[in-house]
Amino acid sequence: MAQLAHAATDIIATRDRIAAHIVGRERELELTLAAVAAGRDMLLEGPPGTSKTTMLKAITEEWGIPLFFVEGNADLTPAKLVGHNNPARVLREDYSADNFVPGPLVQAMEAGGFLYIEEFNRAPEDTLNTLLTAMADRSITVPRVGTFVALATFRVIASMNPYDNVGTTRLSTSVSDRLNRLAVEYQDAPAERGIVELRTAAAGALGERLVADAVAVTRATREHADIRQGSSVRGAIDSVLVAGQLALLRGLDGPTDRDYPELFFDAMIVALSGRIHLDEAAATTPELVLREIWEDRFILDPATAEPG
Ligand SMILES: Nc1ncnc2c1ncn2[C@@H]1O[C@H](COP(=O)(O)OP(=O)(O)O)[C@@H](O)[C@H]1O
Numbered sequence: 217m218a219q220l221a222h223a224a225t226d227i228i229a230t231r232d233r234i235a236a237h238i239v240g241r242e243r244e245l246e247l248t249l250a251a252v253a254a255g256r257d258m259l260l261e262g263p264p265g266t267s268k269t270t271m272l273k274a275i276t277e278e279w280g281i282p283l284f285f286v287e288g289n290a291d292l293t294p295a296k297l298v299g300h301n302n303p304a305r306v307l308r309e310d311y312s313a314d315n316f317v318p319g320p321l322v323q324a325m326e327a328g329g330f331l332y333i334e335e336f337n338r339a340p341e342d343t344l345n346t347l348l349t350a351m352a353d354r355s356i357t358v359p360r361v362g363t364f365v366a367l368a369t370f371r372v373i374a375s376m377n378p379y380d381n382v383g384t385t386r387l388s389t390s391v392s393d394r395l396n397r398l399a400v401e402y403q404d405a406p407a408e409r410g411i412v413e414l415r416t417a418a419a420g421a422l423g424e425r426l427v428a429d430a431v432a433v434t435r436a437t438r439e440h441a442d443i444r445q446g447s448s449v450r451g452a453i454d455s456v457l458v459a460g461q462l463a464l465l466r467g468l469d470g471p472t473d474r475d476y477p478e479l480f481f482d483a484m485i486v487a488l489s490g491r492i493h494l495d496e497a498a499a500t501t502p503e504l505v506l507r508e509i510w511e512d513r514f515i516l517d518p519a520t521a522e523p524g
């Protein structure tokens with residue numbers, strides 16, 4: 217019992233230290249931490265910008281272990297994931313452990329780090345199968361090179377975007393049966409404002425209005441009928457940063473300047489037009505859709521646009 221109480225104090229303190237670096241996300245952090253602390257691998261399923269990388273960075277930093285990033289796509293062959301033999305040296309010296317160039321999987325196993333595979337469902341089947349063996353055995357044998365045994369803190373974390381519908385495969389049951397899973401949704405508006413404030417260091421009356429407007433229009437891109445997938449919080453962060461520079465360039469006189477709305481629209485074009493994905497059937501353009509969203513906020517409903 218005393219041991220259990222000690223373990224509880226430990227993981228609670230760990231959770232609290234990690235939470236200090238993250239805006240909100242208490243539940244997601246607690247569930248992710250519980251899974252990795254239990255020694256388990258995990259799939260985080262959610263659209264971009266929903267704190268997946270932020271949480272993993274915070275956990276691995278707290279544990280003092282490296283985080284290895286891999287992008288899942290059709291080119292992610294087993295050899296790219298595991299490693300390959302240096303061909304010139306193999307010709308000169310034959311196969312050996314010395315001539316092996318480890319890929320991110322072997323690097324993560326040997327360093328006891330997290331292997332984070334984004335867009336997991338875009339990776340080819342044989343690559344996923346290689347990964348399954350490594351996950352099950354916690355070691356991997358490379359023919360003519362040797363066996364690499366994972367340190368205890370090695371984990372595989374996969375992520376995928378549920379809106380993703382090009383070049384993806386559905387996970388086979390043999391893959392999904394070996395992973396824990398957490399669906400991550402967009403943050404709520406106050407949390408997004410907190411994130412944008414933190415990442416842009418926006419301050420003062422202008423900063424406050426920029427953050428409020430940026431989060432509101434970014435969230436509106438996720439509701440618009442012509443948009444298949446709207447912008448993540450990254451679009452709100454960039455709207456604030458771009459608008460801040462435009463304000464300097466144009467000598468804006470604070471948030472109530474009559475030029476503010478048009479300036480903000482220009483920042484939206486830069487920060488959001490590439491981040492919204494229109495419905496194939498929609499006969500419109502990102503710029504037109506953004507203009508509608510801007511009008512909703514700045515013309516039709518100016519009361520909500522006034523600060524305070
Ligand atoms: N909970 C959070 N606290 C602080 N910053 C966050 C949080 N969530 C996201 N961010 C910031 O938003 C951006 C995208 O977040 P990220 O974790 O990379 O998203 P994902 O990996 O889900 O695509 C990053 O700049 C990150 O710093």
Ligand SMILES: [Mg+2]
Pocket residue numbers: 268269270334
């Ligand atoms: Mg990420």
